[in-house]
Amino acid sequence: MSRAASDRYLLEVRNLKKYYPIRGGFFRRKIGDVKAVDDVTLTLKEGETIGLVGESGCGKSTTGRTILRLTDPTDGEIIFQGKDITKIKGEELRKIRQDMQMVFQDPYASLNPKMMVGDIISEPIRNFNHQSKKDLKDTVMELLEKVGLTSDSYFKYPHEFSGGQRQRIGIARALALKPKLIVGDEPVSALDVSVQSQVLNLMQDLQEEFKLTYLFIAHDLSVVEHMSDRIGVMYLGRLVEWADKEQLYKEPLHPYTQALLSAIPVPDPRKRKERIILSGDVPSPANPPQGCAFHPRCQHVKPECSEIRPTMREVKPGHQVACHLYS
């Protein structure tokens, strides 16, 4: 939850698409596309936190990675700090990466086990500016303290830390270059509840201190709701709803969002409720249903849902939804 959100856009994403080709048949020709991200438009103001939620395979991680240009978008525009970074490459791209960093999901896989923690955290700095060895070490010590690790961690190796501590190392590494935007791809989903809250609190403190902007990707709606100012709900590569978090929780419009909210088990036996149980599984993104991708599982399905794909439209100020029920 950021308090200092300004009105300037730090990041604008317009009609972002990322298709992965499916090859097969004679000469391994392209026979189709997996539309991992399909026509996603979103904006991030400076200092705010945007949450992206959805089930596995909905394209939320790919969206994050494409925004950071870790994979190349198929189509669309990514405008970061007023500059179109969709097509830049080489040195120019390398430079822009100083301002956008990522915290990964798996703290066991995202740290090099053969590197000392000090080297892991200082690597991004060494990559971009030339600091003296002493300055570098001071910076790293300061970062370690900021994320709540002791200074003797500098000489340790990742295996000596627990999951939560490793995630702190990952956060320190992301902070090392004082970036503007941090993409957190499920940063707490591998952690235990008691440790999860430590890391979430840390991320909020750091946001306030360094005026960070977060793109927070997670499948856990209650975590996203806690962290974010505005939330986008994704289903099969598309944004289906986009709203302020209070609005989204109070009045979810899209039937998928409603089902998602109702499926979350509430830690209170007095609130056992009649849930909306969706039938069936998430269809394969390689072969999404015609029309609205959600219509085979939707309770309120209408005839046009299987023919015309709904587009995002603003139903209320700041509340967009892609559903025929509201057109």
Added chain:
Amino acid sequence: MTLLEVKGLRTGFKIGEQVYHAVDDVSFSLKTGQFVCIVGESGCGKSVLSLSIMNLLPRENGKITSGEILLDGKNLIPLTDEEMNKIRGKDITMIFQEPMTALNPVFSIGFQIAEILHNHTKLTKPQIRSKSIELLRQVGIPRPEKILEEYPHQLSGGMRQRVMIAMAIACSPKLLIADEPTTALDVTIQAQILELMKEIQQKREMSVLLITHDLGVVAEMAEEVIVMYAGQIVEQGNAEQIFHNPKHPYLVALLNSIPRLGEKKNRLEAIKGIVPSLVHMPTTGCRFVDRCPKAKEECRFISPQLAAVEQGHSVRCLLYQESYPKVEEGGRR
């Protein structure tokens, strides 16, 4: 009627020459038709407990060092493998966390279900086939005849977990142990599976022991809740007591540390520190002491006992008079 009774169970792992206890002095009982949840974070011993009941501990270093596991009054611990094989899959069955790894990828679904029926019943082949189809239909699988011919990789995670449940209920077990059955699934699929488990449990009057780390799932499902921390039961009670009158500081903190939908909170209450590892477990005193906001000096020296503070509600914490050890057992933990 009591179906399962675990008494003073201690399960240890040998590391080097030392034996470290992952489950330490756990006692509880389960009635016929009861739905009990065991909740705890990773490393609290909840999975080792379930493996102990099933007698599936790794042979090379895992061992039950003391205690009793009574199923219908019969102790399971001294049983030989052959005797245990007659019970596993028939009286007690288990659903595992990873539906991907729990099914054998090289055999068809039909073969794997038939295997259980073949081992535990005297049904003929055509009977087994029709029973398999019936089972798959019960767990809500569409086109069961077709699914029988398919292989695990052709099914989605939710479908695989349904197949696992079908296999688990094939011989109408008395007790079903489900070890994090929905952790690998998406929330909407999780809701489906939980609903299915509840329905089956009520229809068959089966006892279920659900092991999970998710307090939300516990609140939805459980009648009776057992909270574990570092190998011990720290609190036990019915769902209402656990969620609305938590006693142990660990449980209180845990409930406060989860973000809840629709609740405005700027900061979550975090529990400082981490769960002590098996090797570094304190030998005397409370195991939560280093992370506890209410720790007293004596918490380091006196090991609290699990004791009832009200009807059906027990806690292991020195904040409550009842938890002080009754007799000083000179030096024994």
